[in-house]
Amino acid sequence: TQLLEQSPQFLSIQEGENLTVYCNSSSVFSSLQWYRQEPGEGPVLLVTVVTGGEVKKLKRLTFQFGDARKDSSLHITAAQPGDTGLYLCAGALVKTSYDKVIFGPGTSLSVIP
């Protein structure tokens, strides 16, 4: 059973289109992160959201953390071929003395020129 679900699993769109990727859970997280992974490389952090309802913008990317801190979305405006990659959401579960970061299954995005 996965604690974090992502949808869609695969997404193929034309350059210039908008898209939204969703990350959902029944667990509450102390923070939620989005990473992007390119082939042959490790995931790289895009953003961390901490407060319920928080919205962060990173150029054409908009990240939102749900009010209850159980879900998040990533919206990309006017997608470009350089946005192609695997997008992973990751939630930090608070343990007694440390946070445990678990990952969603990922959304593979392909932006066609």
Place this chain on the structure above:
Amino acid sequence: DTAVSQTPKYLVTQMGNDKSIKCEQNLGHDTMYWYKQDSKKFLKIMFSYNNKELIINETVPNRFSPKSPDKAHLNLHINSLELGDSAVYFCASSQASSTTLHFGNGTRLTVT
């Protein structure tokens, strides 16, 4: 200049062999991790060490033994390799006060 480096990048070996993967970070972080990414790209945490002490062990078979000689290194030794061990193994590091993970570029292990 590499922040988190893993060696080797590729490892092809036969069932039953024993192999090790090494990881080093030069970020001054006090926490290091091993994650396993399967063929469906799902990243699952295996182990975490904080200041050389094991803090997370996620029901990984005891054929897998992590070793942290110091804060900057976390190696992974695997005994009696099985076909199902084939995956990409990622090392990562963080400061204990932060959940931001810095990943290496992975080691692709293929067991034949």
